[in-house]
Amino acid sequence: MASFCRTSSTPSASAAMAGGNRIGWEWSGAALTWVRVDASRLRQVLVNLVGNAIKFTRDGRIQIEAETLPPEDGTRPMVEIRVIDTGIGIAEEELGKVFDDFHTIGGAEASTVGGTGLGLGIARRFMQALGGEIGVESTPGEGSAFWVRFPVTPAEAPAPDTDRPEAPPPDTAPCRILLVEDNEINLDLARHMLRGLGHSVTEARDGRAAVALAGAEPFDMILMDVRMPVLNGLDATRAIRAGAGPNATTPIIAVSANVLPEARDRFVAAGMTGFLAKPLSPDSLARVIARYAPQAPPPASAAPSAPLKDGGAAAPAETPGQPPCPMRQKSTPPRRAPGRHHRPRLWPP
The missing domain is CATH 3.40.50.2300 (Response regulator)
Structure with a gap:
């Protein structure tokens, strides 16, 4: 679980550095090696929260903290992830609106970076689908702490598939x-x-x-x-x-x-x-x-059309007339975001 959280936020490192920011990571509590959770939705939530922190922070620090919590229903453990930044912060009157789609944060400094767009709205909906909660605490001029809390189901490590050889990565010429x-x-x-x-x-x-x-x-x-x-x-x-x-x-x-x-x-x-x-x-x-964009044209007997899927097709594998791909710092962020010790602002308020 810790590895998943870390790798989900790693691609944001270059964007953070472009804004003069540093990213830190910390896991606390019991280790959760294997759990059952909707990985796609959780990854989207983490990417959106970290991306939002980067957008509103310049020359500062973004801290990602994850923690295991005791089961709230007595059966499944909880995980809480906090994304804490030293950015521009959010005014009290704005806190109840930040998870709305296309909400624009007010204030002169915020106007230079625009609204939060769809990212936080998507994070809210996905966290609800995961059976979890999402919230925020913020102080204007000091930074914000966004957090999510959701249940997970412990699982056994998947058995290795020794009968199926590992598929090689796609071999594609530079495009x-x-x-x-x-x-x-x-x-x-x-x-x-x-x-x-x-x-x-x-x-x-x-x-x-x-x-x-x-x-x-x-x-x-x-x-x-x-x-x-x-x-x-x-x-x-x-x-x-x-x-x-x-x-x-x-x-x-x-x-x-x-x-x-x-x-x-x-x-x-x-x-x-x-x-x-x-x-x-x-x-x-x-x-x-x-x-x-294959390196060479596919054979004459092209595969039939397939339904549109993630990374999949909406047309035959070869599009008529399509040429083949050529060979050719600011202050330290708040140390502890809201956790199980007190109940911060939830969404909806």
Whole structure:
């Protein structure tokens, strides 16, 4: 469990350093080696909380603390994770609203970084789905402490599958990728992972800029955030598909936290080729790149269309006309965030 929490926040390190921040990590309480929990939702919550702390902290410190707590229902142990920062802080009158979608924090200093967007709203909904709680305490000018508390079920270590050989990682030649993302933290994380996989990255921060770049130079793949200002990802995809530019048939992958089937249907209808769920990981990126930007063209008997899945397809494995991928400090943060010793502000208030 400790390893999972640590690796879920590790990709944020480069974004934190870009803002002059330091990230610390601490686990306390009984060790939980193997537990049953919705790993995808929990990872999304951690990424969003750490990303929010990075967004509102400059030249400071972000501390991630995790702790095991006694079972509240007498059966399952609880885990509490706290993300503590030395950022701008949140006024008392704002605390009850920070988990609303698209809430904008007031104040002159906050206006320089904008609202919290969907990140904290998604964290709230996912934590409710995990049967847990989410809360925050904050002092303007000193920092904030966001926390989540959720039950886990101890489990045995999975037995090794000795009959199945380990699958080799996808072998894909370096590709030219257009990365379209308006959130600076998400952009930095995705860029870091893509370059770590050996690919070159061109960036666009809204749909209009993406359309302009797609009309000017060829790419092997476009990773398109769906929800953006100026021009959203769906309309940008429609414009690229309708144009006569070099990327009219280039694979366009929807990148979104909305995993509902009806949302994916809209992505396909707009002309998108596949889907990647946020938060991204090097593995999910490697899979989708290997699928849609192969080193060599697939055989003539291409696989049939498959339903849209995470890193999966919404079209045949080979898109007609698609070229193959070329060979080519501030003060120390509050020491202890709210825990089992007293009840802080919950959501809803």
